[in-house]
Amino acid sequence: MKRSFWRKILRIAGLSLLLILIVFAVVAYRFISPKSDQQIVKSFEGEKHQPHIQLFDFKGNPVRVIQMQPELDTVLPCLVFVHGSPGSSMDFKRYLKDEDLNARFNLIAYDRVGYSDRNPGTPLKSVEEEVALLHTLLREYDLRKTTVLGYSYGGTVVMASPAQFQRKVALAAAVKGELEPLFWGLKLYQWSLTRPLLPGAIRAASEEKLMHIEELRGNDARWKASSAQVLAIHGKKDFIVPYQNSVYLAGILGEKLDLVTLEEGDHALVWTEFELIKKLLLEK
Numbered sequence: 623m624k625r626s627f628w629r630k631i632l633r634i635a636g637l638s639l640l641l642i643l644i645v646f647a648v649v650a651y652r653f654i655s656p657k658s659d660q661q662i663v664k665s666f667e668g669e670k671h672q673p674h675i676q677l678f679d680f681k682g683n684p685v686r687v688i689q690m691q692p693e694l695d696t697v698l699p700c701l702v703f704v705h706g707s708p709g710s711s712m713d714f715k716r717y718l719k720d721e722d723l724n725a726r727f728n729l730i731a732y733d734r735v736g737y738s739d740r741n742p743g744t745p746l747k748s749v750e751e752e753v754a755l756l757h758t759l760l761r762e763y764d765l766r767k768t769t770v771l772g773y774s775y776g777g778t779v780v781m782a783s784p785a786q787f788q789r790k791v792a793l794a795a796a797v798k799g800e801l802e803p804l805f806w807g808l809k810l811y812q813w814s815l816t817r818p819l820l821p822g823a824i825r826a827a828s829e830e831k832l833m834h835i836e837e838l839r840g841n842d843a844r845w846k847a848s849s850a851q852v853l854a855i856h857g858k859k860d861f862i863v864p865y866q867n868s869v870y871l872a873g874i875l876g877e878k879l880d881l882v883t884l885e886e887g888d889h890a891l892v893w894t895e896f897e898l899i900k901k902l903l904l905e906k
Contacts, residue, residue, distance in 0.1 A: 656710055656739040662688070665715065671724050678762045680755050683735045686711070687759065690718050690729040699767035699788060701727035701903065704756065706774025707745075710737050713773065716896055726904055727769070732759055734776075743825040749837055749844075752779040760785065769903070773892045774863055778834065781871070784847035791903070792854045793892055796863045797845060798870050799838035803861065845874050852879040853902060855895070857887020 657665070659675050666672050674689045688711045694700070701723065703714040711731035718729050734752065736745030746752055756779060760768065769789045772780030777795025796802060852875060856868040865883070872881045882902070884891060892899070 656733065656737060656742055657712060658739050659686070662712065665712070666719065669719050670721065671719060673718065678759070680735065680758050684738075684740045685735065685755065685759070686733045686738045686740065687763075688718065688731045689763075690724055694728045694763065694765075698726070698728050699769065700765045701729055702756075702759070702765065702768060702770045703729075703731040704770060704772040704776035704779050705731070705734060705737070706772075706776045708737065709734075709773070709776070713892060714771075716893070717900070720900060722904060723900065728765075730759075730763065730765070734779075747833065749778060749782045749834065753783045756780075756783055757785060771903070774889070775834070778838070781852070782844050782847075784844075785850075786848060787850040790848070790850045790852045791899075792852060792868070792871070793899070794856050794860055794863045794889055795854065795867060795871070796834065797838060797867050799835050799840075801864050801866050801870070802835045802838065803864070842874055845871060849878075853882070854879055855882045855884065855891060855899065855902070857884040857889070857891050859886060860889045860891075862889040 662673060662675065671690050674692055676687045676689060677684045678687065679685070703711065703717065705711060705713045711733050714731050717723055718731060723729060734745070735741055735755065736743060746755065756770070759765070768787050769791060770780045770783070770787050771791040771793065772778070772795060773793040775796060777792035778797060780790050781792055781795055781797060783790075852871075854868045854871060856863075856865050858865045868881055868883075872879050882898075884895065887895065
């Protein structure tokens with residue numbers, strides 16, 4: 623009798639867990655799956671500034687680039703956006719649409735490998751490869767007088783680049799492996815039963831998370847390789863990339879880094895703090 627009872631309990635629990643996973647997968651695919659070129663263009667309908675979608679090759683991977691000017695204005699400086707994990711160039715849509723930013727900069731965003739509809743779920747294998755991808759973009763488009771803005775893991779990529787940018791902007795950048803939290807949700811990627819249910823962007827982000835926990839341990843020299851001035855913006859209530867990452871970075875870079883601390887800020891600052899970030903980008 624007891625055995626039959628517990629079998630029923632386990633069956634109900636198993637079915638409930640399966641239902642939760644299915645609902646999670648459906649919601650994740652709806653909101654996190656990468657957008658097609660057509661969907662991106664449609665999302666800019668009615669806007670003064672329209673996206674110009676281009677591709678370049680990086681180690682056999684097609685990389686999608688969103689350029690807001692039909693032709694780069696050689697007089698204007700460039701502003702390049704690097705997204706986090708998971709994420710895409712569309713995380714910066716509000717910035718790309720903005721009239722003032724378009725008047726000041728050539729605006730460019732790109733989808734890192736593993737996060738576009740052309741190669742979902744298969745990210746590059748190291749920070750060094752991500753830096754190489756960023757540098758390839760700079761060469762392909764002959765970008766000069768460039769400010770690079772990276773959000774979350776995109777901030778890690780920006781900070782690891784030794785290129786002599788006009789300025790680096792790091793939004794909630796992860797730079798210290800010892801501070802990286804391991805979330806229970808990563809088990810959904812580690813379990814072979816649930817991994818196929820995850821959208822490509824979540825699989826890519828999970829793989830990157832597990833890789834850079836070790837990759838970001840030690841090696842402080844990489845953060846000092848560039849002479850560029852750094853603007854770091856971070857919220858004290860960020861539990862995904864803890865604020866101590868930016869405190870640690872400030873200790874390494876000293877006067878080369880300006881740290882803007884958001885007392886109530888969390889990891890969503892790229893969206894919630896748009897006006898502040900825009901203001902700081904427009905400051906000379």
